[in-house]
Amino acid sequence: ILNVEQSPQSLHVQEGDSTNFTCSFPSSNFYALHWYRWETAKSPEALFVMTLNGDEKKKGRISATLNTKEGYSYLYIKGSQPEDSATYLCARNQAGTALIFGKGTTLSVSS
């Protein structure tokens, strides 16, 4: 069982705030860690895929880091905007397996 835990469950910030979420997972047999953004009434959208310990990825104001030895990943959003409001999902898999998702962190950004 590849339980993936995400915290916090939900988060409310003001426009311009920076924020971060945590994804923790069993570090054994690790292969890849995925982050997705899921906006209401839309499909989940892939943000990052990371495979190596120490990986850092960035897309605009959003970045992510990976620690496979201790089993966690952080997602950072700099200068949150209302359009960042969504549920952020992380998921991991072993080689040759499908994704196991966490329950997500729901971010709400007020203007």
Added chain:
Amino acid sequence: EAGVTQSPTHLIKTRGQQATLRCSPISGHTSVYWYQQALGLGLQFLLWYDEGEERNRGNFPPRFSGRQFPNYSSELNVNALELEDSALYLCASSFGTVSSYEQYFGPGTRLTVT
């Protein structure tokens, strides 16, 4: 480029009936995944098909089944529907079976069992 498509958008069935959900992957993608999101739960992995073969199966009963056609589209069948099968069913596709490939999701089918 067209994304992953799913049909129908909504499906209402009664207990004991069968439901068939359909998914068309992105052109060139050979892997299709099915996930279920029931109320209060995260996305749960159901089935994975690649090149017409079932590659992996989640912790769901055998009444959840599916197949992948030669054009890589896929069907998910749920037999003997139960009330707890009411959920959003998402299909995703990827280019091959490498675990680090991104999965691209469709808009989902909302199944309601009454």
